[in-house]
Amino acid sequence: MRNRVSTRFCMAFLGAVLAAAAWSATQAQDLKSFEQRITVKVLPNGLTLILCRRPEAPVFSYTTFIDAGDVNDPSGESGLAHMFEHLAFKGTSQIGAxxxxxxxxxxxxxxxxxxxxxxxxxxxxxxxxxxxxxxxxxxxxxxxxxxxxVIPNQFTAVAQANGAHDLNAETGLDDTQYFWSMPENRLELWAWMESSRLAYAVPREFYKERDVVMEERRMRTDSDPIGRLIEQFLATAYVAHNYGRSSIGWPSEVSQITATEAMAFHKKYYVGGNIAIAIVGDVDPRTELPMLEKYFSRVPGGPRPEEMTTVEPKQFAEKSVVIREQTQPFYIEGYHRPSFRDPDDAVYDAIGDIMSNGRVSRLYRSLVEQQQIAAEAEGFSPFPGEKYPSLFAFYAVPLPGHTPAEMREAIHKEIEKLKTADVTDAELQMYKTRARADLLRGLADDQGLANSLAEYQTRYGDWRELFLQLDRVDKVTKADIRRVANKVFVDSNRTSAEIDTEPPAATAKKDGGAQ
Amino acid sequence: MRNFNQSQDWVPQARGPRGQVLVRGVEVRILGPGKGPLIAFRLAAVALLFILSGLLSAAQHAKPWEQIPIPPLHAFHPQQPKRIELKNGIVIFLQEDHELPFISGSVLIPGGSRDETTAKAGLVGLYSQAWRTSGAATMDGDAMDDLLESKAAHIETEGDDDSTALSWDSLKGDSDQVFSLAMDLLFHPRFSAEKLQLAKQQEATAIVRRNDDEDEIAGRESAKLVYGVGSPYTRQPELATIGAVSLADLQAWHDRTLKGPLIVGISGDFDPVAMEAKVRAAFEGLPPVTPEPPRHDTFSGPTPGLYFIDKEDVNQSNVQIVGLGVDRRNPDVPALAVMNEILGGGFGSRLFVEVRTKRALAYAVGGGFGFTYDHPGSFRVEVLTKSVSTVDATNAALAEIAGLNTKPFTEDELKRAKDDILNSFLFHYDTRDKVLAEREKLEFYGYPADYLETYRAKLEKVTLSGLTAVAKKYIHPGQLAVLVVGNGPEIKPGLDALNMGSPQSIDITIPRPAGPPAPGGAAEK
Missing domain, CATH: 1.20.5 (Single alpha-helices involved in coiled-coils or other helix-helix interfaces)
Incomplete structure (x- = not known):
């Protein structure tokens, strides 16, 4: 499973890559080379196709990026975007019955x-x-x-019989992504299948799939100590915005979503202007575009959905969650920060990197190596999404015998250092160097590249921003880091959550789990 | 970093079932059974389509996706790495790849956790951490971290059940320095007490937390049922056994395993002549390798029956149905692989369709035979279901396993299983790194270099009678163990309803060493 958090790091890293003047020119890594290999076509229905030629092997990978996720679920229908995503595997009016x-x-x-x-x-x-x-x-x-x-699972089965590899989808709060890889001679078959499910979705086997999703909730959230903690953490950190709502959905709501609601979500959000599809691999845009255009023109046009009006109000009081149970202790805290559009976006990435990346990071050296109180400690952002104002979070896993309170105190000391003293030149330079290299490493993976291209095209309106935003990354200064740390890491902007371990005897019997 | 991802998958990646086509009985449903051979049905359906084209959707009968042309695949000859066998027995693979300016490498070292002693279980885990964090004679681990991170380079060490490994990667311009640092770490490690202590703390954290996660408990304890509690493949580190590991043990392990038949692999943007000279220079001077004596493990499989572990903070049962599997040299593996696809491999598999799609009893369901390279793997079917449907879901999964012997395999099942495996086969070697990794693996276990090609050819030849034969030979429901991890009071009807006798409770209490408490005194459970 891809982690959205690391995806965001990758975005910033990309910027740094090409900013480095000293970088030796190689074949595959600069904007000019990508401009020669990438073709973008916006269809009359608003759908954007991005083709990137990378003929290393006779295969391609694709990502269909829908600019809608569970943050868009209507009130009372949390989990709806994810529920629809499951429906998109059930076939269409053309396949599956x-x-x-x-x-x-x-x-x-x-x-x-x-x-x-x-x-x-x-x-x-x-x-x-x-x-x-x-x-x-x-x-x-x-x-x-x-x-x-019904012919059960005919859609996915046809895809797999034709060599679909790593076939899956993810619903996040911000967006929904469908993806797989395939032998290149199945490109047209794929185009037929993918456009069919975007255009001709049907509510097949909906109510059984709803039960399947309830099992997914039990697995990810109810029966997992960290899953339970994170759900409560976010629900406490947010008072107005949907980032605070269970993304897989509150049990009473997911269990009562109807097929009508799911199809309404599809009609509203699965319109051409809300969809970008990136294809990377052994594909030739010159010959394939007309074919792709023919199939994807079947997707309805329709206006882009309206933007969300809710903005999380400024937090003015610290909040905390304490779960007392038999599981081992854990600590996490978060501070509200702006969305990815904020001019300081790259500064947050720099802070995350300096605090958390590898054995040289501040949190590792302090909590793990020197104080020897934690097994892991990191800070990361944005969380739980990037499209809207989100959180900068820190967590630590205590060593046996150490407590969440010690984690909290140690994390705060490290944050205080960021606020009162500049990071070193070496730290800042290390961030920029690593960013550059990590980005480059990512360019060799068809699926990863497809994800990035579709995401950047959607978020910035132009995939080139993947390269152009490096400017902002390169301009991050030590003063920026201090300024942002002082602005964001303040007590009244904090929400914390922890698991305090209780011995078995003291645990009160719960009434049937989280149901 | 931990995964706090807010995304949900449609299928869980960890158990990601792979699947196959399901096109069964379309014609039969339309025209009714028993009206003639399948071909005739198809013709009839097409004729009907022309007559009623205004009334019926073409999609129903003509299968539009089957009319889409599938041109021949572009010619593809995966680039094989150059193999060099030194006089001392060390093998080197060089895989050129000039797309990006990086060079990476690894040294695979035979010997892993299955070769450590029970009294010091966890030694290899501690070794593989402390080796790197301690650093080399010329540069300690912390200084190495600073240097490497400033160059966005990495040198890491890791341990597995049958091997340990040293790996590195860097930008091309830094590769000489990084290679020489990696060789220092390989030939002149400095195991430090401080870093061993750090590794022990990390391991102790994992030990005291190992009962927090239901999935981890289920995986670990079901493996113990298959291989036995004290087996070299399943024994687990305990606070006492990691406490018994000394610095001298790490050095002794290193000295012992480094005499083995090492496999060196380099890939990336290098000049092949210069690189070969450099790697030869590093390894040619070593004495002839001395392989570890072959293992003589015995594998008897689980004691059949029903096992239970109570976990009070969950609302879903994790059910594992397990038995002994086979190793990859077994000639039945191709047929078993096809049977896996039919049983639990993917979206069209019997388990997925029956347990998830039709009965909605689970999100995660799947399984089959696992094939390991030099010892028997395990047979495993798992299903995760809400507490109250534990018995239903377990019975449903057991029925599909038993059904391998009673529900005849169909031509359609065989075709889609083979299509699924064969049409995605090139994802075994669609990157140069994958080709290299495959060759290293085959070399390590002593398989022929063309293993994948011959395996593919054998998959193509699997027949219905072959499937029936392997099912008869390997599927014995009475020899399986069923493990349920779940919330006892919520499981209604109770596990007695499975008619497998009373469940045997497995005690997973974490042993505390006698004497002074572990660092800080871990919380109970």
């Missing part, structure tokens, strides 16, 4: 049956249990009827 026309009618009956069941289920007073049972039975019958037309 024996008789879509008949299935469509059957699916409408499923929806009606679910509506009737939910209406009774949600009655605040006077719910009729007998009626509810009958409605449930009717719903299950309608569902079984619709399933008669």
């Amino acid at each position: 024996t008789d879509y026309a008949a299935e469509k009618v059957a699916l409408e009956k499923v929806e009606a049956a679910n509506d009737a069941y939910e209406a009774e289920y949600l009655k605040p007073v006077g719910r009729d249990e007998q009626k509810l049972a009958a409605l449930k039975k009717a719903f299950l019958a309608a569902q079984a009827d619709a399933e008669k037309y």
Whole structure:
């Protein structure tokens, strides 16, 4: 699984790469070389195609980047973007059913049956249990009827039989990404499949998939100590913005999302202007573009969805979460910071790097090596997203016998140093050098490059920003780091969360887990 | 960095099932069974399409994706590394790659955690940390960190169950210096007490935390069921055993393993003549290698039955169904690999379709035979399901395993499983680094260099009768162990409903060494 946090580091690093004047020219690494190999085409429906030729082997990788994620879930429907992402693997009106026309009618009956069941289920007073049972039975019958037309998992199975490799998708708070790699002679087949699921999605097997997603929640969040802690941490750090909401969805909400809601989300957000697709590998834009244009023109146009109005208000009081349970201790804290559009974006990356990158980083040298109180300690940002104002977070894993309180104190001492003294020239230079090299390393990976190109094209409106923003990275100064540290790392802007370990005997019996 | 990612995958990467096509019975459903051979059905469906084209979607019958041309793949001859065998038995691979200005390398050293003693379990883990952090005679580990990080370069060491390794990478311009530093670390390490202590603290942290994560418990304890608690493949470091490891042990381990048949691999933007001379110079002077004596482990597989570990803070059971597998030299591996795809390999697999898609009992479900290179792997099917459906999901998974012997494999299943494996086969060697890594692996385990090609040819020849035969030979539901990690009071109906007898509880209490407490006194559990 790719980590969005490291993706962001990569963005900044890219900038630094080409800024270095002393850099020796090589074949594959400068903007000019990329301009020769990259073709961008915006289709009449607004969808952007980015093709990058890298014929190292007869394969290609793609990323379809939807500029919508769980931050866009309507109130009461947390987890909706992710739920739709699961639906996008269920096939379309063209693939996945024996008789879509008949299935469509059957699916409408499923929806009606679910509506009737939910209406009774949600009655605040006077719910009729007998009626509810009958409605449930009717719903299950309608569902079984619709399933008669289904060819289970035909979409993904066809992809895999044609060599799809590392096929998956991710729904983040900011965006949704679909991706796989394939032999290059399947490019047209892929274009048919991908455009089909973007254009002709259907709510097939929706309610069973909802149960599958509930299992995903149990695995990632409910049954995982850090998963539980992070959910509470974010819910506490934010009071207004959706970054504070469970991204996989609160149980009561995910479990009641309807197919109608999922399809409405699709209609609103899966429009051409909200989608960028990058393809990297053994593909020739000159010959393939007309074919790609033909298929992806099937995606509906429609206006870009409206921008979100909610802005997280300034935090004016420190907040904290303490979970007392049998698991081992852990500490995390976060400070609100601006979005990726902020002029200081690169300064936050520099701070993260100096504090956390490798055995030379300040937190490692202090907490792990010198004080010997932690097994790991790092700071990172932006979290949990980048598109909107987010957090700069620090965490530490205590060694046996050490406490979250010690982690907190030690982290604060290191933060205080950032605020009161300049980082060294060597530290700043190290950041810029590593950034440059790490970026270059990433250019050799088709899938990684496809992700970056689609993301930059969406976030900045031009993939070249991947290279051009290096200017900002290169301009980061020691004074910038002090200024930003003093602005952001203040007590009233902090939210912390910790696990305090309790012995088994003292643990009160919980009422059935997190459900 | 820990993964605090807020993203959700559609399939969990860690257990990422790989899958195959599912196109079963389309025609049968449309026209009804028993009306003639499959070909006739297809023709009938196409004819119908022409007549009713205004009423029926073409997609239903004509399968538009099958009409898309698939041209021949562009010619591709993966570049093999140059192999050089020195007189002393050390093997060098050189893989040129001039796309980016980097050079990386590694030395693979036979001998790993399976070769350490039970009383000092964890030695290789400590060694592989402290080796690098202590540094070399000419430069200590901290100074090495400063130098390397300023150049965005790396030198790292790691340990595995059958080997340890030293690896490095840097920009081309720094590669001479980094190579010579790596050789210093290889030939003149300085194991320091301070860094061993640091490694012990890290390991102790992992030990006291090992029961926090349900998935970790399930993986670890099910492996113990397969190989045995004291097996060299599953024994775990304890606070007492890591406490017993000394600096002298690290040095002795190093001296012993460095005499073995090392494998050196270099890849990147170098001049082949100069690089060969440099690597030869570094390794040619070593005495002839002395391989470790071959291992004679015994593998009897699990004691069949039902096992349970109670975890009070979860609402999902992690069910592992395990048995002994085979090693890669076994001639049945190609057929077993195809059977894996059908059972639990991916989206069209029986487990995925039945347990996840049709019954919605799990997000994570899958499994099959694992193939290891020099000892039997394990057979493993896992399913993660909410507490109340533990029995249902376990039964559903067991039914698919048993079904390998009772539910005949179909031509469609065979075709999609083979298509899936063969059409994605080139992702084994689509980068030069992958080609190099594969060759090093084959060299390490003594497999022929053309193993992948012959394996592929054998996969192509797998037949239905071959599948039936391996299922009969290897699938014995009565010999499997079922481990459930979950929240006991929430599991209703209880595990008794599996009719496998009373579950045997496994005690996972972390042993505390007698005498003075571990550093700081770890919290209980």
